[in-house]
Amino acid sequence: MGFAHLDRYAGRHSWLNQRTTPQQRLWIALAAAFAAGLMPPGAWLSLAALAILVALGLPAADLPGRVLARRVARALPFFLLPALTLPFSIPGPVLAEIGPFNLSGPGTLRAAEIILRATLAVSAVTIVISTTRVTDLLSALDTLPLPNLVTSSLALGYRYVYLLNDELDRTGRALRSRAGRAGKLRLWRARAATLAHMFLRAHDRGTRIHAAMLSRGYQHRLPTLRPPANLTATWSLTIVAVIALVWLAGLIEVST
Amino acid sequence: MTQGDRMAAFAIEIDALSYSYPGTRLPALSEVTLSIAAGEHVAVIGPNGAGKSSLLLHLNGILEPASGSIAIGDLPVSRENLPEIRSRVGLVFQDADDQLFMPTLLEDVAFGPLCQGMAREEAEARARQALESVGLGAVDAGRAAHHLSGGEKRRAALATVLSMEPGILALDEPSAALDGRGRRMVAEILRERRQTLLLVTHDVEFAAAVCQRLVLLDEGRVIADRPTDDLLADTGLLSQHGLELAHWLHADPR
Amino acid sequence: MAHIPDGFLTASVAAGTFAAAAALTAYAARKTRDGLDDRAAPTLGLATAAVFAAQTVNFPVAAGTSGHLLGGTLVAVLFGPWAGFLVMTAVVIAQALIFADGGLTALGANVLNIAGMGAVVGYGIYYALTELTGAGSRRHAVAAAIATYFATVLTGAAAGFELGLSGIAPTRIALTAMVSFHALLGLAEALITGLVVFALARKRPNLLFVSETALPRTLVLVGLGAVACLAGLLSLIASTAPDALERVAMDLGFADAGSNWEGAPLAAYRTWLPGIAGTVTAVVLGIALLFAGVAAMARALTRLRQPRES
Numbered sequence: 001m002g003f004a005h006l007d008r009y010a011g012r013h014s015w016l017n018q019r020t021t022p023q024q025r026l027w028i029a030l031a032a033a034f035a036a037g038l039m040p041p042g043a044w045l046s047l048a049a050l051a052i053l054v055a056l057g058l059p060a061a062d063l064p065g066r067v068l069a070r071r072v073a074r075a076l077p078f079f080l081l082p083a084l085t086l087p088f089s090i091p092g093p094v095l096a097e098i099g100p101f102n103l104s105g106p107g108t109l110r111a112a113e114i115i116l117r118a119t120l121a122v123s124a125v126t127i128v129i130s131t132t133r134v135t136d137l138l139s140a141l142d143t144l145p146l147p148n149l150v151t152s153s154l155a156l157g158y159r160y161v162y163l164l165n166d167e168l169d170r171t172g173r174a175l176r177s178r179a180g181r182a183g184k185l186r187l188w189r190a191r192a193a194t195l196a197h198m199f200l201r202a203h204d205r206g207t208r209i210h211a212a213m214l215s216r217g218y219q220h221r222l223p224t225l226r227p228p229a230n231l232t233a234t235w236s237l238t239i240v241a242v243i244a245l246v247w248l249a250g251l252i253e254v255s256t
Numbered sequence: 257m258t259q260g261d262r263m264a265a266f267a268i269e270i271d272a273l274s275y276s277y278p279g280t281r282l283p284a285l286s287e288v289t290l291s292i293a294a295g296e297h298v299a300v301i302g303p304n305g306a307g308k309s310s311l312l313l314h315l316n317g318i319l320e321p322a323s324g325s326i327a328i329g330d331l332p333v334s335r336e337n338l339p340e341i342r343s344r345v346g347l348v349f350q351d352a353d354d355q356l357f358m359p360t361l362l363e364d365v366a367f368g369p370l371c372q373g374m375a376r377e378e379a380e381a382r383a384r385q386a387l388e389s390v391g392l393g394a395v396d397a398g399r400a401a402h403h404l405s406g407g408e409k410r411r412a413a414l415a416t417v418l419s420m421e422p423g424i425l426a427l428d429e430p431s432a433a434l435d436g437r438g439r440r441m442v443a444e445i446l447r448e449r450r451q452t453l454l455l456v457t458h459d460v461e462f463a464a465a466v467c468q469r470l471v472l473l474d475e476g477r478v479i480a481d482r483p484t485d486d487l488l489a490d491t492g493l494l495s496q497h498g499l500e501l502a503h504w505l506h507a508d509p510r
Numbered sequence: 511m512a513h514i515p516d517g518f519l520t521a522s523v524a525a526g527t528f529a530a531a532a533a534l535t536a537y538a539a540r541k542t543r544d545g546l547d548d549r550a551a552p553t554l555g556l557a558t559a560a561v562f563a564a565q566t567v568n569f570p571v572a573a574g575t576s577g578h579l580l581g582g583t584l585v586a587v588l589f590g591p592w593a594g595f596l597v598m599t600a601v602v603i604a605q606a607l608i609f610a611d612g613g614l615t616a617l618g619a620n621v622l623n624i625a626g627m628g629a630v631v632g633y634g635i636y637y638a639l640t641e642l643t644g645a646g647s648r649r650h651a652v653a654a655a656i657a658t659y660f661a662t663v664l665t666g667a668a669a670g671f672e673l674g675l676s677g678i679a680p681t682r683i684a685l686t687a688m689v690s691f692h693a694l695l696g697l698a699e700a701l702i703t704g705l706v707v708f709a710l711a712r713k714r715p716n717l718l719f720v721s722e723t724a725l726p727r728t729l730v731l732v733g734l735g736a737v738a739c740l741a742g743l744l745s746l747i748a749s750t751a752p753d754a755l756e757r758v759a760m761d762l763g764f765a766d767a768g769s770n771w772e773g774a775p776l777a778a779y780r781t782w783l784p785g786i787a788g789t790v791t792a793v794v795l796g797i798a799l800l801f802a803g804v805a806a807m808a809r810a811l812t813r814l815r816q817p818r819e820s
Contacts, residue, residue: 030614033516033615037516037519037524037616038521038524038615071610072610074610075610078513078611079515079517079518082518082678082679082687083678085678085683089679089680117517118515118517118518118613121515121517121613121615122610125606125607126610129607129608133398134608135359135398135400137608138359141603147535147536147539147596148551149539149542149543149550149551149596150535150596150599150600153555153557153558153597154558154600154603155358156357156555156558157559157561157562157600157601157604158400158559159356159358159400159401160357160555161563163402163559164559165563168567187570188569188702188705191567191569191702192702192708193705193709194567195579195706195709196705196706196707196709196710196713197709197713198560198563198564199557199560199710200710200714202556202557202559202560203557203588203717205354205556206552206556207549207552208351208354209354209357209556210549210552210553211313211318211349211354212347212349212354212357213357213548213551213552214316214318214342215316215342215346215347215349216367216416216420217343218371219371220543220547221551222551223366223367223370223371224363225370225376357552357555
């Protein structure tokens with residue numbers, strides 16, 4: 001998990017970025033992920049419609065296809081592996097026998113469906129979020145019903161992870177220049193000591209930041225420069241509504 | 257245009273201030289008495305561990321004195337006065353990264369005004385003005401502070417308190433870890449301030465470049481309190497307290 | 511693997527876990543504010559940054575593979591269970607949104623599994639163990655390592671249970687797979703956490719979080735006994751009554767698609783299940799034994815080292 005690449009595709013003058021604010025894009029990402037994730041099983045037509053919507057998002061957000069492919073490929077193992085057990089565990093007519101295992105028809109369909117849903121959700125979130133600056137995303141998170149302590153942790157976490165990473169690099173380099181080839185356990189101990197040192201410095205910095213906050217009149221809550229939430233703007237509302245409609249269509253498709 | 261034109265400067269009265277950190281026996285400050293007039297520029301110099309930073313943290317009540325008292329203008333530093341005290345005293349910490357804690361530079365500089373209860377638009381205008389006054393008007397304030405250079409961070413840290421328009425600026429080692437150019441820029445910004453200025457540093461040249469009066473602090477005590485030129489001439493006293501001057505500064509004027 | 515992606519949980523499981531996670535988060539926020547007051551935001555923010563940074567440090571395992579710290583139990587040991595919970599919640603949210611690691615519909619479940627099990631339950635076990643062992647950097651480190659191991663296995667068990675309830679696989683299989691995987695993963699996590707806590711406790715012992723509520727020793731023993739019994743019970747369920755959990759799931763109406771496992775290609779997993787079930791039983795029983803053994807060992811250690819550490 002690196003941090004250098006975070007804002008690489010943010011701030012493009014894409015169709016989507018010009019018509020929506022970061023907080024509206026966050027809501028779009030959530031709507032798409034929930035529609036994909038909670039699409040009732042068997043609603044193939046609606047899932048296909050959602051897939052088309054997500055695919056349209058790629059040019060709309062001006063995100064290069066290979067970037068999306070890389071992100072999806074990185075996440076793929078995490079849903080491929082568990083999903084691949086489904087063809088063997090869900091009952092139904094046997095499609096093929098592989099060794100001692102029977103590949104069932106419904107199981108294979110279910111696996112394909114879950115992989116598709118997971119891919120759609122990851123794609124939608126990647127398209128919308130990776131074209132949004134992290135700082136904008138952080139302020140957008142304020143519009144979600146999260147405790148202040150969680151959003152402030154994310155904001156401060158983003159601000160200071162670079163600093164702590166630099167410190168880690170420095171202590172790591174110092175350690176390497178002092179130690180020659182070491183055994184694995186010794187290496188683990190050295191890395192753990194580096195982490196311990198970092199946690200210690202992070203703690204001390206937290207104390208100093210607290211003093212700096214108090215000095216400027218801080219009282220219990222990080223203030224914000226953002227205007228209050230606004231989801232009424234036409235475009236974002238339209239997109240969220242379309243996604244919601246597709247999900248509803250899925251419900252109807254399955255029940256009939 | 258300087259913001260200093262329209263703000264009130266406050267005097268600082270420190271009377272017999274003593275303090276020890278919990279768990280330590282040696283006092284960080286003992287019986288420190290110091291009187292600074294409104295608008296005066298004073299530097300407290302001394303070696304590391306002399307108690308300089310502890311002194312600053314008392315000015316706005318981050319630390320509470322064991323004995324003695326501090327007053328900012330007509331107001332004693334006490335628990336019930338803290339909000340007003342903290343809007344009068346702008347404290348700039350030694351490590352600019354401690355001062356720039358928000359996700360974006362603009363939010364950092366607007367933090368103080370917003371905490372004072374200012375409306376969003378007004379706070380943002382104040383923040384932009386403060387960034388302008390430290391020469392950072394051209395940087396993208398919507399980005400995070402980790403994109404800035406060391407010198408820019410230092411000036412940004414200064415802007416985070418200037419936006420609050422404090423009557424007193426109190427700075428901890430404002431020249432630390434800066435290159436020559438960065439040092440000069442910060443010194444120029446500070447010299448132009450109309451506010452009361454109290455900076456603590458072991459960088460004697462920098463202190464002399466900004467302030468007309470120097471206070472020598474060591475082991476928590478005031479050793480000397482004299483006009484800058486006068487104290488600079490006493491090289492024996494300075495080196496006795498671990499402060500070295502570059503040769504050119506204390507060369508015989510003859 | 512601990513992160514469940516989108517598409518795996520049914521709406522009812524997603525809703526249930528969201529509700530539970532939201533309630534826990536609100537409670538954790540209140541407890542943290544009570545404890546830390548206005549220090550809470552900077553303290554938790556820096557802890558979050560530290561966890562993010564720590565997750566980039568690789569620990570080589572074997573054959574070119576490496577692992578990294580997850581950090582749930584470690585932050586709880588340093589900052590307390592509720593602060594640790596909030597920190598890990600922030601981490602899980604960032605992973606879902608920015609790193610496509612774990613789904614948004616599964617956010618509630620992932621928060622429960624990673625923050626709930628890792629920080630809160632992990633801290634509970636750590637706390638109980640330190641009550642038994644007493645102070646000392648080595649003993650704290652051992653307690654932290656053991657607690658981390660259990661918390662990691664429980665993280666896997668919770669994820670397996672949620673997947674089972676969602677009808678991804680028969681609960682027993684999902685549980686088996688997730689627990690086995692996390693039983694391995696937990697070894698690295700436990701070792702790293704133990705080493706870090708040891709180094710920290712040596713450098714600055716007062717940095718470790720100290721709970722203000724002291725529990726009587728009997729209560730601690732009863733708690734540990736209960737956890738051990740639960741582990742044993744789980745292993746019994748896994749080995750002798752394989753369909754009990756699915757039946758519960760079906761009765762509750764969770765397992766929707768293909769909920770009738772009876773007709774599953776039993777021929778298939780009859781041949782390979784005993785292997786995994788056996789492994790898991792061994793693992794879970796091993797955990798229970800380990801738990802009991804460690805408590806005894808810690809006590810013995812305490813007595814041995816009494817003269818040197820006070």
